[in-house]
Amino acid sequence: MSPLIEPVLSRTAMEDAALRWRERSAQREARLRLVRQGRYIEAEGIERLLARMAYQGFDSASLSELTDEGFISLQRETLAADFLERAQRSSKAVGRVVVSSRHGVTKVGTGFMISPKLMLTTSDVLPSAEAAEGAMFELGLPHALQPERYFYANHELGFTAVAIEGASSHWCKLAEQEIATAIGHPVNLVHYPLGKEKEVIVRNTEVVDLLSEAVQYRGVTAPGSSGAPVFNDEWKVIAIQRTGIPRTDLRGNYMRRSSGIWEPGDDPADLDWIANEGIAAWTILSRLRGAENHDLFAEMFEPIVVTEEVEEEPPIVETPAPAPPPPAPANTGTTIRLNIPLKITVEIDGTIGSL
Template identity: 30%
Template sequence: MTLKLDNLNSVLLQKSAKRLHKRRKQITETKNAILAGTQNETDSKERLALYEKREASLALSQGLPIAAQTALFEEEIPDLATIGKEALIGLKNDLLPIEFFEYGLYAARSVGRLEHSEGLKFGTGFLVGQGLMMTNHHVLQTPQDARSHFFELGAEANRIGNQTPSKICSIHPEKFFWANEELDVAIVAVVDEDPSFIPLEHYGWHVLTRQQGMIKKGDPVNIIQHPLGRNKAVVVHNSHLLHIENETDAHMFCWYSGDTQKGASGSPVFNNHWEVVAVHHMAVPKTNTAGEVLDKHGNPITKEIARHSPHLIAYAANEGIRTSRIVSALEAADFEKPSHAETRDNLLNFWARPGAHTRGLRAAVRSSLAV
């Protein structure tokens, strides 16, 4: 008997698959355009204009070339004799400043592992400032779920440098808890049980913004996660934004090709400036018109094979919740406790302050210096 999405008893997955199924053509077009170096042609003029305006602003503040096509160290008047020695392949300049790696290390500090107190249930979360952590609703659905988990920072391996000590925080939903089932996101307060051992704020944080133009189709995405509940990992290879759209029934979501594994739910999805553009929540398998799940050869897969060899299931893309939509939903949320509403307001103001993103990364520097 073939495996159908209906058999999996997951409303969340069925909704994700339905959204993606309607956009298979656009996603395939973007994948092909990435290989051809013409991904700009797949995005809307409005989104490209917002993206280019924002990139120009960031380039000015960082002292980098403004034109997206200009190499970092390209001569003003190229010598024709150099043709054939070096070149930008495709339409996008992929040269990055070397500090990209260091920024990534600091961005990773605030990403942690969520673990159930009884073990065997894992997720990923990340600090968002004000002593709060974000993950998926399906990871922490209720305050009771939250109380049964703990949040561990610094669960990572380092065999050639200083080993970062881990820090375990308890979760305090009484102080703050917000979950949105439709968006599949949750924000909860974490408690620094041992502030004398690397204070929580020294792990940094990530801000969420409603600003548009942070990323466009075909751009790389970087996903920091705890796959299978193991040590922290990052995806930077074969990882691109495949589809995003506005003013549709799926405007709250985006799709990308970066790898994830069980336990990655709640991971931050970054652009190349290490800004959070989405929160990962679902891997969407390929299906046919009958709703049957397909294997990597395009054939319907049986329940038995899927159960014993899940790696043979073909996936169309990973799906994440856009940060701009999370900010809007949090802003519109109603809270029974006035203290929770006040915490929400403080968090939104905190995110909106100029330079909040940079301050979050700089705060993580203190953790590395303290080791």
């Protein structure tokens, strides 16, 4: 990658997430241990567990006397038949955010559509309307941003919503409730690690902690993933990736992947990343609803209509013998063909493979 291209990495967000990770270590590991042992009621609490099962569509009769064994029997052991179709549709709503500065340094992050005209990313990627004015959102083809039409940055949580030029036929639904996920649940991620090609991580990581405004999950990402959507198995967004969490020693020093202490100014790729933290989707949705009302918000809650392209056979038409072809027209432009690579990592029964 060119040295003039800099994947977004917020040192402040990383430090805050690492501190929360250390402070909640005992509580997190105790709850994960209960989940591993199948003691779900202790791990989650009966009220939340019942609410989550109702959210998944189970009737109250099947939940009246729920036990750990009964909970296990109700869980689906296989994925829905349209799981990969949903993955493909969701990935089409995710693009690369390219921010150019007057100093010639280009920052890259990830963003995704939350309605046909609204894109969501982190405030580390787009901190201001001025930054958005010179930015592009690469969603197949590049889209200019329109902060003059709509722009909202919440620096407290760390997210930014902005209007794009034109519209997208693909967008992602934000989960409205925390019960859309749970500790131990697998998650899926679509991102641009190091600002390079789009990659999809499928069920290769899991939720390990739920905080009031954040979700922490295992797995390794990289700078450039900031702003990526984190999905549950229904492909609803449960969080927006903000930062990785690096391994630390007992003194709180960040550790390198090889050995030794990572120092400020070192390459972030050398950090020993052990987990990630994202901004909770339901918190983002709550803040957006509390912000200035806008006509673009209504589209966020409209159902996503999936249409299938049907190929029709053309009618048979009798035509006379063709005339000699006319001279080829002069070349008046340039044809550009874009090939967007997509890497999918899948974990099934502990076996990891790539598609």
